[in-house]
Amino acid sequence: MGSKHFLSNPQVSPGSSRLLFFCLIRPLHTGSSAGLLFGNPTKPISTLRLVSLKRPRLASLRPVMIKRAVHVERQEVDNVVPERLSLLREKLKNEGIICDSCTPGQYSNMLCPKCEGGSTRERSFSLFIREDGSMALWTCFRGKCGWRGHIQASSNASYAPAERNEKKQINGDLNSKKKPSRVLTEKSLGLEPLCPEILAYFSERMISPETLRRNGVMQRKMSDQNVIAFPYRRDGRIVNCKYRDIEKNFFQERDTERVLYGLDDIKNASDIIIVEGEMDKLSMEEVGYLNCVSVPDGAPAKVSEKELPPIEKDTKYQFLWKYKEYFQKASRIILATDADVPGQSLAEELARRVGRERCWRVSWPKKNEIEVCKDANEVLMHLGPQALRDVIENAELYPIRGLFRFDDYFDEIDAYYHRILGNELGVSTGWRSLDDLYNVVPGELTIVTGVPNSGKSEWIDALICNINAREGWTFALCSMENKVREHARKLLEKHIKKPFFENSRYGDSIPRMSRDELREGKQWLSDTFHLIRYEDDSLPSIKWVIDLAKAAVLRYGVRGLVIDPYNELDHQRPPNQTETEYVSQMLTLVKRFAQHHQCHVWFVAHPRQLQNWNGGAPNLYDISGSAHFINKCDNGIVVHRNRDPDAGPLDRVQICVRKVRNKVSGNIGDAFLSYRRTTGEFKDVVEGH
Numbered sequence: 001m002g003s004k005h006f007l008s009n010p011q012v013s014p015g016s017s018r019l020l021f022f023c024l025i026r027p028l029h030t031g032s033s034a035g036l037l038f039g040n041p042t043k044p045i046s047t048l049r050l051v052s053l054k055r056p057r058l059a060s061l062r063p064v065m066i067k068r069a070v071h072v073e074r075q076e077v078d079n080v081v082p083e084r085l086s087l088l089r090e091k092l093k094n095e096g097i098i099c100d101s102c103t104p105g106q107y108s109n110m111l112c113p114k115c116e117g118g119s120t121r122e123r124s125f126s127l128f129i130r131e132d133g134s135m136a137l138w139t140c141f142r143g144k145c146g147w148r149g150h151i152q153a154s155s156n157a158s159y160a161p162a163e164r165n166e167k168k169q170i171n172g173d174l175n176s177k178k179k180p181s182r183v184l185t186e187k188s189l190g191l192e193p194l195c196p197e198i199l200a201y202f203s204e205r206m207i208s209p210e211t212l213r214r215n216g217v218m219q220r221k222m223s224d225q226n227v228i229a230f231p232y233r234r235d236g237r238i239v240n241c242k243y244r245d246i247e248k249n250f251f252q253e254r255d256t257e258r259v260l261y262g263l264d265d266i267k268n269a270s271d272i273i274i275v276e277g278e279m280d281k282l283s284m285e286e287v288g289y290l291n292c293v294s295v296p297d298g299a300p301a302k303v304s305e306k307e308l309p310p311i312e313k314d315t316k317y318q319f320l321w322k323y324k325e326y327f328q329k330a331s332r333i334i335l336a337t338d339a340d341v342p343g344q345s346l347a348e349e350l351a352r353r354v355g356r357e358r359c360w361r362v363s364w365p366k367k368n369e370i371e372v373c374k375d376a377n378e379v380l381m382h383l384g385p386q387a388l389r390d391v392i393e394n395a396e397l398y399p400i401r402g403l404f405r406f407d408d409y410f411d412e413i414d415a416y417y418h419r420i421l422g423n424e425l426g427v428s429t430g431w432r433s434l435d436d437l438y439n440v441v442p443g444e445l446t447i448v449t450g451v452p453n454s455g456k457s458e459w460i461d462a463l464i465c466n467i468n469a470r471e472g473w474t475f476a477l478c479s480m481e482n483k484v485r486e487h488a489r490k491l492l493e494k495h496i497k498k499p500f501f502e503n504s505r506y507g508d509s510i511p512r513m514s515r516d517e518l519r520e521g522k523q524w525l526s527d528t529f530h531l532i533r534y535e536d537d538s539l540p541s542i543k544w545v546i547d548l549a550k551a552a553v554l555r556y557g558v559r560g561l562v563i564d565p566y567n568e569l570d571h572q573r574p575p576n577q578t579e580t581e582y583v584s585q586m587l588t589l590v591k592r593f594a595q596h597h598q599c600h601v602w603f604v605a606h607p608r609q610l611q612n613w614n615g616g617a618p619n620l621y622d623i624s625g626s627a628h629f630i631n632k633c634d635n636g637i638v639v640h641r642n643r644d645p646d647a648g649p650l651d652r653v654q655i656c657v658r659k660v661r662n663k664v665s666g667n668i669g670d671a672f673l674s675y676r677r678t679t680g681e682f683k684d685v686v687e688g689h
Contacts, residue, residue: 085133088153092136095151097127105131115145143300182255184231184238189253191218191229191241198228201246206380207282215262215282230278232296234259240296242278258319260293266326273334273392274350276343280336280376287385289392292336295319299337299346308352320353327354334395338375339364351398359398362391423471426665430466433684434671437657440467441665442559442598444634445591449605449623451613455653455675456639457481457564458490460602462682464560465494468528473559476552478532478545480568491529492521493679506677530556539570542586546593553597563590564604566625583626591632605629615644620658634661641675651675653682 085104092099096113111117112125124142129135139148194202194212198219202212218229220243232240240256262281266272269291275281277294284292296319308314311321320327327333333354337343351359364373367382379388406413416424426439440446440463450456457479467473479487489500492513502512513521532548534540545563552558563569573582594601608624617640620630630636636659642652653673660666673682 084153085129088129088133088136088151091151091153092127095149097136097138099127099129099136102127102129104129104133112140112142112145112147114147115140115142118142118144182253184241184253184256186216186218186231186238189229189231189238189241190220191231192220194219194228195226198226202282204381205279205283205377206385207279207286211282211285215285217282230261232256232259232261232263234263236264242296244278258296259323260319261296262293263323263326265290266293266330268329269326270330271332271334272327272330273336275376276337276346277375277377283376283380283388284336284392286380287388295346295350299342300349301342301345303345303348314353317349317353320350331358332360333358334360334362334392335398336362336376336392336395339372340374343375347398356398356400360395361398362395364391424664426662427467427471427473429463430470431671431673431682431684433673434655434657436667437669437671438635438637438655438660438666440560440600441634441662442600443595444662444665445587445594445601445603445632446635446637447603447605447620447623447629447633448637448639449607449618449620449629450639450641451607451618454639454641456604458675458680459639459653459655459673459682460562460564460604461487461490462494462680463602464562465491467560471559474528474530474556475560475562476530476532476549476556476558477562477564478540478549479562479564480534480540481565484531484533488522488525490680491525492518494681495524496521497679497681499678510678530558539568541570541572542589545569546589549593549599550597553599559599561594561599561601562604563601566603566605580626580628583628584632587628587632591634603633616640617654617656630659633659635659635666649674651677652685 089099098113099108102108106128108127109123110125110127111121111123115124117124122142124145125138125140125147127136127138133153135150135152137148137150140146194209194217199209199212202209202217216231216233216238218231219226220229221227225245228244230242230244231238232242234257239259240253242250242252242261244250260266260274261278271291273284273289273292275284275292275294276299281292281294297316300316314321333350335347335350337347337350347361364375365379365383365387367373367378373379373382376388376391379391415421419425423442426441428435429438429440448456448460464473464475468475477487482490493500496513496517498513498517499506499510500513530552532545532552534544542563549558549561552561571579571582571586573579590601590603593599605623605625607618607622617638620636620638621627623629635657638654638656638658640654640656642648642650642654651674653675655671655673657666657668657670660668672685674685675682
């Protein structure tokens with residue numbers, strides 16, 4: 001189906017295969033789900049009353065525009081009053097329509113003064129001036145514009161543009177502005193049996209005379225040229241007729257009902273196949289599928305981004321709503337639209353209306369090593385009847401966003417089974433005593449808590465330094481309690497394993513890191529960590545942090561995010577939202593980020609004030625804010641430092657793994673590490689020490 005433009009009265013020579021097109025071309029592919037289709041047609045001015053459809057989607061980017069005006073009824077125009085015509089043209093000029101070269105009694109096409117033909121500058125604007133110069137009528141057939149109206153030359157006449165989307169009754173009743181549908185017969189349309197040349201053309205397309213006869217395909221002679229006629233029937237009666245020449249130029253009757261081609265064939269069908277063109281409908285029938293219909297007006301350029309309009313305003317798809325009972329009876333609707341972008345857009349628009357849950361879609365096979373068959377007729381021609389039957393028999397369920405089957409994930413499950421990524425069971429913490437309890441799995445959320453001055457932040461820093469050394473991971477750090485220089489010192493000491501300063505307060509007798517080591521360490525800092533910092537006085541929100549973390553994942557490929565701590569974030573919430581509800585939504589946001597980006601998140605949350613603390617490790621349920629911290633996390637860890645000399649060494653740190661959702665990555669239990677104050681390192685406790 002093709003681009004929108006007007007064809008205009010080409011000069012037809014004897015023997016030429018081109019057609020004489022009468023009247024105005026009416027585009028099909030508007031790109032909108034609510035384009036004017038059913039009702040409010042342009043007033044006919046010709047007894048022939050044909051309206052051309054879009055040209056097919058061909059390889060060329062732009063159709064050749066024929067600029068000659070389209071002649072309608074041959075009438076004498078000697079009765080034009082120059083003063084009246086001059087006044088009419090002046091009024092049109094006031095509307096932005098320049099028509100000095102337009103001839104009364106003819107259709108002229110030009111750029112629309114309103115939309116200027118869009119980005120493609122298509123000449124979609126049609127202007128008709130009556131033979132006597134008394135009135136002008138115009139319509140822009142560009143789907144995204146649709147400007148139409150009329151104006152009279154008489155001084156007391158007023159401009160009255162027609163509304164683009166006038167209400168139409170769903171049951172097919174016509175409003176007062178719409179002319180009743182015409183009564184059509186083969187005789188009134190001048191239809192004739194197919195000539196041998198057209199039969200040969202169909203034979204090349206693998207369509208038999210029997211299929212053509214059953215569907216009443218005939219021909220019509222226009223200016224000594226034969227064109228193919230596809231009568232559209234409802235209850236056996238012709239309600240419309242579409243014409244096509246061998247160059248795939250389409251046009252159809254005016255003031256007719258828009259129905260599906262082959263409508264009677266699906267009246268009581270349990271399965272319905274919907275295709276994009278009459279030739280595809282005939283192809284389906286050729287291989288045994290009578291329960292097939294074609295849409296009357298082609299495909300949109302793209303899927304509409306708007307919500308589905310109310311039925312009475314969904315004018316382009318009235319052919320679905322008007323006969324919705326046909327589709328309600330069907331248990332399965334197979335969408336076999338073209339393989340190109342407009343065809344797939346049409347499938348989505350149809351699925352939105354008939355219900356995705358009942359829809360299936362086809363996968364068109366390749367016709368050679370490079371190209372894919374575009375539609376049903378190409379499959380029939382290039383691959384044969386059985387291939388087309390296989391396409392329908394192998395149709396798949398139409399995808400529904402958010403609804404899946406396990407077989408959609410079989411590749412991922414196989415990769416998980418074979419451990420293709422290598423970190424499916426988590427990566428090591430770097431401490432043997434802890435690896436049996438806790439391993440770091442990409443895409444999980446770990447909540448870390450502990451009473452103040454227990455070493456939570458120091459332990460996380462040591463953990464990510466270990467992971468970087470072993471796995472090469474990089475990290476985003478949102479550490480709001482640390483100054484940048486102090487955080488850099490802590491990380492460098494763990495990496496270089498020397499104190500930053502030469503200071504007897506904590507450096508003992510170990511020499512400080514050298515300038516060369518500092519230089520190397522600074523490069524390591526820059527390569528390994530990306531800082532998320534809020535430089536204003538106000539506190540950052542969790543959404544602000546997550547948005548920057550997404551940027552760090554996409555730009556730098558970070559694998560871990562540290563948010564330290566929770567109470568340094570801005571936690572303003574609506575007045576009607578409880579803290580528990582807020583924490584639940586916040587953690588859901590963090591978990592979705594972790595899962596979608598395969599990034600492990602460590603979230604530090606302080607416990608509430610412990611009134612009767614006995615010096616032991618707190619519980620995860622003691623976290624200030626909500627029990628959702630333990631309910632929603634994948635892993636829950638309490639870091640606790642011994643403060644009682646009688647209970648053991650003061651450098652002893654207890655890592656309490658209190659929750660592990662994923663059993664393949666760990667278990668509940670306690671591990672003990674020793675903290676080296678000089679360099680901020682954590683070491684496995686050696687038995688007996």
